[in-house]
Amino acid sequence: MRVALFITCVNDTLFPGTGRATVSILRRLGCEVDFPAAQTCCGQMHVNTGYPEEGVRLARRFTEVFRDYDAVVAPSGSCAAMVREQYPRLAGRGEEGFAQEVARVAPKVHELSEFLVDVLGVTDVGAYFPHRVAYHPTCHSLRGLGLGDRPLALLGNVRGLELLPLPGAEECCGFGGTFSVKNPEVSAAMCATKVGNVLETGAEVLCAADNSCLMHIGGMLGRRETGVRTMHLAEILARTEARA
Amino acid sequence: MSERATGAPAPRALPAEEGGGGRASVTFIGMPRSFRENAAEAVRNDQLGRNLRKATHTIRGKRARVVEELPDWAELREAGRAIKDHTLRHLDRYLLQLEEAVTRAGGHVHWAADAAEANRIVTGLVQATGESDVVKVKSMATQEIGLNEHLAAHGVTAYETDLAELIVQLGDDWPSHILVPAIHRNRAEIRRIFRDRMASWGRPAPEGLSDEPAALAEAARLHLRERFLSSKVAISGANFMVAETGTMVVVESEGNGRMCLTLPETLISVVGIEKVLPTWRDLEVFLQLLPRSSTGERMNPYTSMWTGAVEGQEFHLVLLDNGRTGVLADEVGRQALRCIRCSACLNVCPVYERAGGHAYGSVYPGPIGAILTPQLRGMGSELDNSLPYASSLCGACLEVCPVAIDIPEVLVELRARARHPRSERAAMRAAGWLLGDQARLARAQRLATRLRRLVPRRLPGPGSAWTDTRDLPEIPEESFRDWWKRS
Known part of the structure; x- marks a missing residue:
């Protein structure tokens, strides 16, 4: 199967390891991966901060770049939710024909764990990661996309991995994009609760399907010198016994 | 006591000894403070935090139990x-x-x-x-x-x-x-x-x-x-x-x-x-x-x-x-009129839990207040203009709303109508320009990579909003797109 990787601007710029891991998993499972170089950003930051005109321009670009692929895989629940949930609402703001483009492209966009479980039908990707891991479901993955237990099913089949239940897992970490700098005090207070819950698990690694949330939680885990690492789901699933 | 044509009455002064549970100097209507400032003060109030956390989590749990038992x-x-x-x-x-x-x-x-x-x-x-x-x-x-x-x-x-x-x-x-x-x-x-x-x-x-x-x-x-x-x-x-x-x-x-x-x-x-x-x-x-x-x-x-x-x-x-009637005329915002004032959205909201109700400066606090107040009385004041941003868009409110008001959708719509600070407008325009072309994005990424060792642990000015409490992520040696091109 030929799939396009939508890396997302945050992963492209700050977390290229997540992109490399995603490519590695998809190739291991027999997919031919393409990276359309014209891609940039889904427009979520602009739309959710109140700048729909810029957001629609980026959305328009997204639909043009990915229109001819059978499937688009994004290692980000939040950006996948932006395309699938919010693009249809923006359709009225775009030029003529944009709504049709959205209807054509949006349903083909999958978050990584959705693609693995629903499209490829795989829950064991042959990974090996002998560490104690807690999983934070992230709001847009949990409530936006409805990923359910797909990521947990994937993690559950990773050899050597001990999955620890995270108290208050469904609660927001307080990132919220520009919310984290527009309301930094509340954002940090929410993050402190999340960090406390992570520490309570005794996990060595906090995992999620979104690097932006992990950047926020990890930023506080690091500042407080807790020693807990953050890792994107793809980076755990990419680890094999050979590479460990 | 003055009054406004719409909304609740002007703030009352409160004797200092009445502080305690978060009322102390918290402003209500008509004060030129933003949600952020009100909320920041509430976050520092430990007793308010304990009272709110205990109460909202108790009601939240009760609601979840009696809703789960109904199959329909x-x-x-x-x-x-x-x-x-x-x-x-x-x-x-x-x-x-x-x-x-x-x-x-x-x-x-x-x-x-x-x-x-x-x-x-x-x-x-x-x-x-x-x-x-x-x-x-x-x-x-x-x-x-x-x-x-x-x-x-x-x-x-x-x-x-x-x-x-x-x-x-x-x-x-x-x-x-x-x-x-x-x-x-x-x-x-x-x-x-x-x-x-x-x-x-x-x-x-x-x-x-x-x-x-x-x-x-x-x-x-x-x-x-x-x-x-x-x-x-x-x-x-x-x-x-x-x-x-x-x-x-x-x-x-x-x-x-x-x-x-x-x-x-x-x-x-x-x-x-x-x-x-x-x-x-x-x-x-x-x-x-x-x-x-x-x-x-x-x-x-x-x-x-x-x-x-x-x-x-x-x-x-x-x-x-x-x-x-004005709200009813608004195609996106009118869903707020479905509200039956149950408060389920307040009880699950992580922002309300930290900010408390007074921070919203209205008799309608929490997520529903953040979409109702700016629609009922406009976004003229700094406070009302800041209310649509009083949310991380986590979606917990929509999930529990008994009449399915898509509060995040209305928040995003109201943000598009809000007044934006000039510096933010400039930054968003610059980001839009940068992301509007892959070559521009790639050049910016390479520049960031070259300067990666120069980023200070704590940023000055607006950047401090992040770095006061959180470390910045390390800038990698190479962007994903450069790795892809090379490999």
């Missing part, structure tokens, strides 16, 4: 949404039907375009009775228009009779939650308020009052009983109005509302026009949705219904617009 909750919720949408689409017809039915049953119907008109009508009706005291059933609409303050300015004292509203009134405080207005207070604070303030409003608190909930409830019962038996005029809101029969519905937990609805000779109800339902069959849906969503009960203890004027009583219904 999703269908009920969809029915609630559909009934409200249908009614709002034909609001003109149902309001006229309601007016006719109420009038036929001996009630008087008054139409109020805004807060000033509603206050004038109610004050005139009270003055016509010759009474200077009125008892009140817990009501959001009368708080929205600042009725108590308006009555006070005209020599009429309004006595709140809902236990939590009594605590708020005695404490010269502001409500901070729709269902539990004194949620920011714990029982030790309530004991102090009762002990110090009850005497100036009527029967004093018993000697040696403890902070046991039963003792506090008994003190309130004795205090209020005197008021019920002596008052000739009552003012209420309503949870629902049934158009086909003209029936008003008030649901409550304490029975104090029923005392007010039945004992006095004159009853005046101030109700938002969006509260109307076409038929009794529709009401059935909401009598299931509301108690489970709000108090986490299968059924609320008291449901009072009355149609027009009952024998020996005069009944006036004041139908309140106060910005609602």
Whole structure:
């Protein structure tokens, strides 16, 4: 199967390891991966901060770049939710024909764990990661996309991995994009609760399907010198016994 | 005391010793502070944080349990949404039907375009009775228009009779939650308020009052009983109005509302026009949705219904617009009018839990307040302009809303209409330009890579909003797109 990787601007710029891991998993499972170089950003930051005109321009670009692929895989629940949930609402703001483009492209966009479980039908990707891991479901993955237990099913089949239940897992970490700098005090207070819950698990690694949330939680885990690492789901699933 | 055409009354000053549970110097309406500043102050208040966390998590858990036990909750919720949408689409017809039915049953119907008109009508009706005291059933609409303050300015004292509203009134405080207005207070604070303030409003608190909930409830019962038996005029809101029969519905937990609805000779109800339902069959849906969503009960203890004027009583219904027609005209924002004021969104909101209700500067706090207040009174003030940003868009509110109001969708829509700071506009334009072309993005990424060792641990200026509490991520040696090109 030929799939396009939508890396997302945050992963492209700050977390290229997540992109490399995603490519590695998809190739291991027999997919031919393409990276359309014209891609940039889904427009979520602009739309959710109140700048729909810029957001629609980026959305328009997204639909043009990915229109001819059978499937688009994004290692980000939040950006996948932006395309699938919010693009249809923006359709009225775009030029003529944009709504049709959205209807054509949006349903083909999958978050990584959705693609693995629903499209490829795989829950064991042959990974090996002998560490104690807690999983934070992230709001847009949990409530936006409805990923359910797909990521947990994937993690559950990773050899050597001990999955620890995270108290208050469904609660927001307080990132919220520009919310984290527009309301930094509340954002940090929410993050402190999340960090406390992570520490309570005794996990060595906090995992999620979104690097932006992990950047926020990890930023506080690091500042407080807790020693807990953050890792994107793809980076755990990419680890094999050979590479460990 | 000044008042505004819309929204609640001007802020009251509070003596310093009344601090404690978060009221201290928290501003309410009309103050030039943003949500961020109000919330930041609340975050620093440990006691407020503990009170709110305990209370919201308790109600949240109760709601989850009684909702899970209904196999048809999703269908009920969809029915609630559909009934409200249908009614709002034909609001003109149902309001006229309601007016006719109420009038036929001996009630008087008054139409109020805004807060000033509603206050004038109610004050005139009270003055016509010759009474200077009125008892009140817990009501959001009368708080929205600042009725108590308006009555006070005209020599009429309004006595709140809902236990939590009594605590708020005695404490010269502001409500901070729709269902539990004194949620920011714990029982030790309530004991102090009762002990110090009850005497100036009527029967004093018993000697040696403890902070046991039963003792506090008994003190309130004795205090209020005197008021019920002596008052000739009552003012209420309503949870629902049934158009086909003209029936008003008030649901409550304490029975104090029923005392007010039945004992006095004159009853005046101030109700938002969006509260109307076409038929009794529709009401059935909401009598299931509301108690489970709000108090986490299968059924609320008291449901009072009355149609027009009952024998020996005069009944006036004041139908309140106060910005609602404007909201109805808005294709995205109108879904906020489906709200049945259950508070489920407040109880699950992580932002409300940290910021507290006062930070929203409105009688409608929390997620629903963040979309309702800017629509009802506009986004002219700095506070109202900041409300659409009082959310991380986590979606917990939408998940629990019994009438499926997509609060995140409305928040995002309102953000597009908000005034944006100039520096932010410039930054967003620059980001849009950079992301508008892959070559520009790649060049910026390479520049960041070259400068990666120069990024300080703590940023100056606006960047400090992040780095005060969180480390920045390390900039990698190579972007993904450069790796892809190379490999």
